[in-house]
Amino acid sequence: MPDQIRITIACPAALIQDANQLARVIGYSEADDQTYGAAIWQDAAGNRYAVASGLVSPVFPEAAVSPLTAPEWGADMAAAARAQALIRIGGPAAPGQIAAVIGDDVPAALAELGLTRIESI
């Protein structure tokens, strides 16, 4: 098993606040509630998303769907639970879901998610 795996996650614009609370819960510090920034990516239908990509522990996908435990630095657990219920592994991105693609190839992950950067922003 590798030490780390890369995960690329598409978060619909309307779910950014909840998803950042989930990141605060399953992340490594309170700073992880800044994981999802501006919604500068869009799908073919023009729906907007924030995208985060990075290296995580191989157990991260399992941890992300396991029962949540409040971190020592606190979090909005209701918001985190709402976001957790919308996680789906694999693309494409969809407005009502938080889609995650596992794989080292970032362009391939974006292609699977069906997202392109909004160049005008």
Next chain:
Amino acid sequence: MFDRRGRFGALAARPHGGGPAPVPFAPSDLFAAGQPGHWPGGYDPTQARLWQTASGVVARVTAVGQQVGIVPDRSQGGALGPELSAAEYTISTANQPVHTAAVEGLYRFDMEIVSGDGRARQQGTQPAIAGALSFAPSILEADVIARPGSLLRINTNAASGLVCRPTLRLIAGNHASQEVALSRPTLRQVSGKWCLEADGIDDSLSVTLPSGTYGRAWVSAAGVVTVDTVTDPVNALIPSAVGALQADVILRQGAFSPTEEAQIRAYWGGLYA
């Protein structure tokens, strides 16, 4: 290998013929008048104390593929401030206070666990960060970011009798860091050149600098140098393309003069071309 101004030792000035040879240029010369800026001097983990904090635990970056959460700045020579710790503690509590940070910065918090039963580690509270628990005898390295009010302490599971000798000193400079786990760049090595890889999505390295116009230069692992200016820079990871490779960067308040730009290009040309 590097001297105080960032030159390779073998290149430092030495007598030549009838007089001293010209002193070779080093990027630290760009900061000689005290200008604020950021210059990591490359990302060779054997030369620079790079840190990963992927699991909330302080750990040195030592190998390709690891995330980089803290990049120290060498524009000010990496000078260490006054000692902030007592010379030795004989632990009688789970959390032995060492110092409460008055200023935000990067602190060198190394520690020798001399003797006694149980394990100990360095720990900071804002942000929450800790080293790995270790038994005596051991020597532990840690550079930790602390915000004002952060309690820097020794955390232990020993009830008494553990003897620890920490050293705690503020490291001068404008250090770059990334606290968000998924936004940290990755250490790579291409053709023997150490560099940071950006994922082109959200990777960045935050740096806090006084406002103003800055000269900005960065070199790719392939030796391509880009020089421009930027207003109020906040990111020390410049390229934004997927898989971009940054081998070094210089941010210096005030645009570079043509002479300075030529010196930068020549310096990096000798290292990365």
